[in-house]
Amino acid sequence: MIADPQLNPAAVELGSFFPQPPEVVWRALTEPDLLERWLLRPTGFAASVGTRFRFTASEASNDEIVCEVLAARPGEQLTYSWLHPQAEQPARWIVDWTIRAQGRGTRLLLTQTGFDIEDRRQKMIRNATERSWKRLVLPRLGAVIHH
Numbered sequence: 001m002i003a004d005p006q007l008n009p010a011a012v013e014l015g016s017f018f019p020q021p022p023e024v025v026w027r028a029l030t031e032p033d034l035l036e037r038w039l040l041r042p043t044g045f046a047a048s049v050g051t052r053f054r055f056t057a058s059e060a061s062n063d064e065i066v067c068e069v070l071a072a073r074p075g076e077q078l079t080y081s082w083l084h085p086q087a088e089q090p091a092r093w094i095v096d097w098t099i100r101a102q103g104r105g106t107r108l109l110l111t112q113t114g115f116d117i118e119d120r121r122q123k124m125i126r127n128a129t130e131r132s133w134k135r136l137v138l139p140r141l142g143a144v145i146h147h
């Protein structure tokens with residue numbers, strides 16, 4: 001397999017195709033009830049630049065991810081910062097969702113950046129994050145979109 005020179009080895013970059021139109025994919029990325037079904041429970045979320053919100057992984061209030069919407073173009077792109085302050089070594093990541101119409105469906109590209117792969121621990125976190133998106137989160141997103 002030849003490495004794509006465009007890909008950033010320090011980023012998680014995953015593409016998915018869904019047979020639904022872009023507006024259906026956008027709703028799954030931005031409607032709080034749908035977000036909770038495939039990712040985490042959002043509090044204070046709105047797909048509007050500058051919106052600060054939190055994702056909570058459980059009922060424990062100390063298990064939360066602090067975010068801010070950095071870009072929001074309906075049906076095209078949603079980008080937010082992602083900070084888990086309670087982590088052993090907090091890092092600030094950027095999660096970007098790019099939506100493109102493709103035929104009768106939608107191509108969705110997830111890009112997560114902010115990993116320092118020169119640091120062995122960060123490289124391990126990057127690899128574990130990629131596996132989690134691939135094996136758990138994106139399949140759950142697909143189930144919500146197909147529903």
